[in-house]
Amino acid sequence: MIKKFLEFIQNIKKEDRLAIIYHTDADGVCSSVIAAKSLELMSIKPVFVFTQGAGNITITEKTIKQLAKKNITKIIILDLAVDSDPKPIKKIEEFAEILVVDHHIISNDLNSKRTTMIKSQNISEIDPSQYCASKLIYDLFLQIKDISSFNWISAIGIIGDFGIKTWKSFLDSVAQSNPEKLKILFEAEELVTYAHMCDGEKGIEKAYQALYSAKTPSDVVENLKEYGAVRTEIEQFVENSEKIGEFREGVGLFYCEIAPKYNIKSKVSNILSTKKYAGKTVIVVQLDKKKATISARNQSGKISMDSLMRECTQGFKEANGGGHVPAAGGAIRREDVGAFKNKIIDFFSK
Ligand SMILES: [Mn+2]
Incomplete structure (x- = not known):
């Protein structure tokens, strides 16, 4: 070779x-x-x-x-x-x-x-x-x-x-x-x-x-120092996660909606799911202009993020979701964010 x-x-x-x-x-x-x-x-x-x-x-x-x-x-x-x-x-x-x-x-x-x-x-x-x-x-x-x-x-x-x-x-x-x-x-x-x-x-x-x-x-x-601004934004969301999102202790779910300048949802969810909320489920919904894109993480392997994203994006127009067991993603229309959140909560109350 x-x-x-x-x-x-x-x-x-x-x-x-x-x-x-x-x-x-x-x-x-x-x-x-x-x-x-x-x-x-x-x-x-x-x-x-x-x-x-x-x-x-x-x-x-x-x-x-x-x-x-x-x-x-x-x-x-x-x-x-x-x-x-x-x-x-x-x-x-x-x-x-x-x-x-x-x-x-x-x-x-x-x-x-x-x-x-x-x-x-x-x-x-x-x-x-x-x-x-x-x-x-x-x-x-x-x-x-x-x-x-x-x-x-x-x-x-x-x-x-x-x-x-x-x-x-x-x-x-x-x-x-x-x-x-x-x-x-x-x-x-x-x-x-x-x-x-x-x-x-x-x-x-x-x-x-x-x-x-x-x-x-x-x-x-x-x-590449101009891209340092991205890190600052990621750090801000990670540090203030309690203020911008909610953690449901009983089911181990952290959920937040963010409207960042850069496309940082995956990075934010990676950091939160490996550090602050290790072993828990982290859902970061990023509100873009017309769509909302979602990053779902659970590094424990106990709850499939693939199943979660498939199930919770089902039934919405122009929506998709899926990926791997520890990490999955998806997209929905902005107007469906509220209903999507309810589906997530229902998923954990089953
Ligand atoms: Mn490679």
Whole structure:
């Protein structure tokens, strides 16, 4: 597998037009920065680096058109489970060669004459959800060049993909066991994630530039400091949760409605459900212009947030809800918020 990676990289010629596609999150953007900077050391410069936007984990029709229009001949795809839909990959193979580096569950083997697919489960026993793309691509490029000066970018991706337990000693070495340096890595990850939360694709592209031009994690914090306002808003809601919401002790339910400036409901519910209301159910309803979007959390695993959200959004117009056992989400019309709240209370009184 590693040999196939080396082959792909060594076969990139001067006349090739290279594109990099990455997942719209911290791990995705960090892995693409590591790839682009490593290639730069080999005098290879991609002509097109982009993300398809959140929610697109396979290659879209629009992407195929863009790649063809730009006469792309080689493509590196990072942190995307593109193997869950092989059809677009086959279409791209007609005009380009593809390298996929990813750590999501394998659903199809894309390896062919034109495509190389490397998943962390192919090269390691480590839990693939932990062996994130930014660590994987870092380890792969290390086989070719000494890119150890990019280790901190890999560390930010690891933090973003919740891999800190598995890579504790790696993070310690990056931060030279200095808690202050470690703190800056976490701060950089936070701002990358907030950039995405506030400005979507544009934000993550800004984060790409910030990471690419940075020499140290502090530079990233400096480059993205405008997103610090998001953190302030999150902290305000978390600190004042008792005032803005209500906690029903008997059933262990915290419920609140917020109208924030930024899209922060998931982050607020994550913090509340792991700290202040650990083991309890947390429902954060975010009042947007026309809709209300909802984030439901219960980290104990005892009450399914998927069932709760499915049941409580049922019967409303233009509504949807569902997700996983510990975390789910949904959306309803603003005028239905009152009725939705009653349904939630009924759910717990059964
Ligand atoms: Mn990832």
